[in-house]
Amino acid sequence: METSTFSSVYGPVQSWRFGRSLGVDPIGSVSTCSFNCVYCQLGAIECQSVDRQVFVSTEQIQQDLQPFAPWEVDIITLSGSGEPTLALNLGDILSMLKSVTRKPIGVLTNGSLLTDPLVRAELTIADRVAVKVDAVVEGQFRRLNRPCTDSDLTQFWSGLQRFRQSYPGKLAIQTMLLSPWSDRDQILYTALMHALQPDEIQLNTPTRPKPLNHPLEARSNHPPDALPYLARCLKPVNVEVLRSFADRIQSIVPVPVHYPYQFHS
Numbered sequence: 283m284e285t286s287t288f289s290s291v292y293g294p295v296q297s298w299r300f301g302r303s304l305g306v307d308p309i310g311s312v313s314t315c316s317f318n319c320v321y322c323q324l325g326a327i328e329c330q331s332v333d334r335q336v337f338v339s340t341e342q343i344q345q346d347l348q349p350f351a352p353w354e355v356d357i358i359t360l361s362g363s364g365e366p367t368l369a370l371n372l373g374d375i376l377s378m379l380k381s382v383t384r385k386p387i388g389v390l391t392n393g394s395l396l397t398d399p400l401v402r403a404e405l406t407i408a409d410r411v412a413v414k415v416d417a418v419v420e421g422q423f424r425r426l427n428r429p430c431t432d433s434d435l436t437q438f439w440s441g442l443q444r445f446r447q448s449y450p451g452k453l454a455i456q457t458m459l460l461s462p463w464s465d466r467d468q469i470l471y472t473a474l475m476h477a478l479q480p481d482e483i484q485l486n487t488p489t490r491p492k493p494l495n496h497p498l499e500a501r502s503n504h505p506p507d508a509l510p511y512l513a514r515c516l517k518p519v520n521v522e523v524l525r526s527f528a529d530r531i532q533s534i535v536p537v538p539v540h541y542p543y544q545f546h547s
């Protein structure tokens with residue numbers, strides 16, 4: 283269980299995807315995730331696991347929320363120090379956040395636990411769920427997301443499809459581009475999105491530096507030239523790459539496709 287110096291609530295942070303967002307961290311001070319993505323803004327993941335457990339009690343999160351009342355934000359987002367669906371009390375946390383704050387609740391997830399019917403059911407409490415889809419072929423998935431089990435993309439897609447069928451809220455797909463995608467991968471991705479029919483697609487590229495260690499402050503946004511920790515910058519793809527991929531997707535899939543810099547270029 284977490285010590286009294288840790289706060290599970292942080293921010294608010296300004297997100298280009300969700301607006302002004304108050305962060306809730308159900309994982310705690312040791313970064314824990316089923317992936318270890320090469321670009322992770324938390325640095326190298328300290329504990330890779332697919333085992334669900336209570337990391338931070340729902341009562342502690344409720345207490346940590348109080349200094350932020352009356353929660354003048356657009357959304358409250360579960361993310362923080364790893365994969366939020368690993369929290370065994372996910373459903374309790376989401377219900378508590380809704381009833382206490384009466385704000386829209388979002389969850390950012392890597393989708394690896396969507397094969398679990400209980401996780402899918404718990405996530406239906408959230409108003410918005412954003413699922414990470416960084417790869418359409420197995421090799422790319424292993425190189426980029428580095429999952430800690432031998433679960434493969436076929437299982438991942440099956441969990442995501444099932445979730446789409448049962449989820450009444452707004453489903454966004456978040457895709458990180460570290461380099462331009464091949465023609466074949468773009469076609470595959472567009473076909474998969476056409477079948478999935480998410481409510482929104484968010485293309486991204488690493489605009490946030492990767493810390494050398496795991497500072498708790500990495501949960502929030504900091505200007506790259508004023509980071510309170512040591513980090514190395516990753517090379518983002520050109521905005522033209524994002525724009526052309528977005529246009530291609532939108533010519534086939536009738537959903538909004540967003541990407542950073544879109545509204546400033």
Ligand code: SF4
Pocket residue numbers: 315316317318319321322323324327363364365392414
């Ligand atoms: S899924 Fe998210 S928290 Fe986990 S390693 Fe990847 S970027 Fe980091």
